[in-house]
Amino acid sequence: MPGDEVPGLVRFRPNLQNFIETDQYLSRMDIVWTYESTDDSQFPDNATMDLMTNVEDALVDVFERDNQTILAFVFTCDNERWWAFYTTDTDIAGTRLNEALAAFDPLPIAISVEDDSEWDEYFGVIEDFGGEEC
Helix, strand or coil: CCCCCCCEEEEECCCCHHHHCCCCCCEEEEEEEECCCCCCCCCCCHHHHHHHHHHHHHHHHHHCCCCCEEEEEEEEECCEEEEEEEECCHHHHHHHHHHHHCCCCCCCEEEEEEECCCCHHHHHHHHHHHCCCC
């Protein structure tokens, strides 16, 4: 998670209880985009930010067309953007990830999958940044 000394942006979806209660979203797919900031803000430049927005839109369109994989939160901080998606099936999510990114040139991203059946990372974000809602 981003450090306390560096400015950052956090976006999260506060009302995912219906997904959590299904006990079907057992894994979290993390997509981390590393970039070089051009100033002390450690945020991406406008062109990179626009590309990140387009990539996020493409991912959400493909993943959430039937709610197979859902975006839970996004951090932008310290020369990284981290998207956290919860998924019902990592194989399907991987196929859809490739589908969503096929329209883009190669991107500076790293992808990992974690078992997070209790949504610990999500609840940590809610606790740190969002109060009691979930």
